[in-house]
Amino acid sequence: MYKVELNSFLLEELEGFMQSIGEKKYRANQLFAYLHRNQGTTIEDISVFSIGLRDKLKKTSKINNIEVFKRFDSKFDSTKKYLFLLEDNNIIEGVLMEYHHGLTACISTQVGCRMGCSFCASTKEGLIRNLSPAEMLNQIYTMEKDLNSNISNIVLMGSGEPLDNYDNTLKFLNIIHHEKGHNISYRNITLSTCGVVPNIYKLADEKLPITLSISLHSPYDEDRKKIMPVGYRYTIDDIIKACKYYFDKTNRRITMEYTLIEGINDRRKDLNELIKILKDINCHVNIIPLNPIKEFDQGRPTKANIRRFEEGLSKANIPVSIRREMGGDISASCGQLRRKYKNDEGGKTFR
Numbered sequence: 001m002y003k004v005e006l007n008s009f010l011l012e013e014l015e016g017f018m019q020s021i022g023e024k025k026y027r028a029n030q031l032f033a034y035l036h037r038n039q040g041t042t043i044e045d046i047s048v049f050s051i052g053l054r055d056k057l058k059k060t061s062k063i064n065n066i067e068v069f070k071r072f073d074s075k076f077d078s079t080k081k082y083l084f085l086l087e088d089n090n091i092i093e094g095v096l097m098e099y100h101h102g103l104t105a106c107i108s109t110q111v112g113c114r115m116g117c118s119f120c121a122s123t124k125e126g127l128i129r130n131l132s133p134a135e136m137l138n139q140i141y142t143m144e145k146d147l148n149s150n151i152s153n154i155v156l157m158g159s160g161e162p163l164d165n166y167d168n169t170l171k172f173l174n175i176i177h178h179e180k181g182h183n184i185s186y187r188n189i190t191l192s193t194c195g196v197v198p199n200i201y202k203l204a205d206e207k208l209p210i211t212l213s214i215s216l217h218s219p220y221d222e223d224r225k226k227i228m229p230v231g232y233r234y235t236i237d238d239i240i241k242a243c244k245y246y247f248d249k250t251n252r253r254i255t256m257e258y259t260l261i262e263g264i265n266d267r268r269k270d271l272n273e274l275i276k277i278l279k280d281i282n283c284h285v286n287i288i289p290l291n292p293i294k295e296f297d298q299g300r301p302t303k304a305n306i307r308r309f310e311e312g313l314s315k316a317n318i319p320v321s322i323r324r325e326m327g328g329d330i331s332a333s334c335g336q337l338r339r340k341y342k343n344d345e346g347g348k349t350f351r
Contacts, residue, residue: 006134037180066142110164154188204242213286254282259290268308287321
């Protein structure tokens, strides 16, 4: 029998559900707080509900849970990499990073990914399935419980394309922000996309003040297509127009992610063209020196080229930074650890 997933419901949806099973609307507030403020995991432990109501809920619904399958602690810094085991035996990744402003969690939005970016490990097996809102939320809650710490910032930059799982991602954003739940500020949330243009417009119309991060990686359409197949569907001009629309709707500066790859997008002409296309957009460029994977073993750019890009953008009055590399000894980049572990274990199931 199919059971609805209580911790994937918006508060308004919980209200409708409780009324549909003959309960008062206010019970939804109690349940929402149990799930998202108290991070409850079992229907049996909802002490504010009668045994009869708990039994009724168990017949029609469930609370989704995930487990920490393995945790890897970096010896270089305080970064921690998690492999999470889902209820269907799929594995996803999350990363916890410590900065001066607090703890930042990087979470996944899909099992696998179908975007096909050549330098990304999480896409090599294709898309397996979307994550539910509860599975996204549970990555945050599980890391907090594991470390007995509060997470203050969230980046949707793990495995998967958030805008390819749009409805579930939007629900996650609304629930994690809700004042009766976890109450994380939208301004402390960053969503990274390879450029699913129609859904950038949809997200802009929601007027959520989250930070939009675009995986750009080349200023030339033909070169971008070679490393990012999404470039065949949406041009760089399409993306820039969507970003301007997003800024107009949200007044939030866009982040442009630019993975520097030796001989491919770190040339002087790449820098000049990048300045040309970004000069009229309110953005910040995040330079990411390539972290090679087995399937894409192109070289990291030289330090001289990294500095040249940073200095060139800065002189053109485009804000720029070089991403600090964290957790290098625990395969902290997107998809690397999950893929390595599955390959090492021969793809076996884990329960």
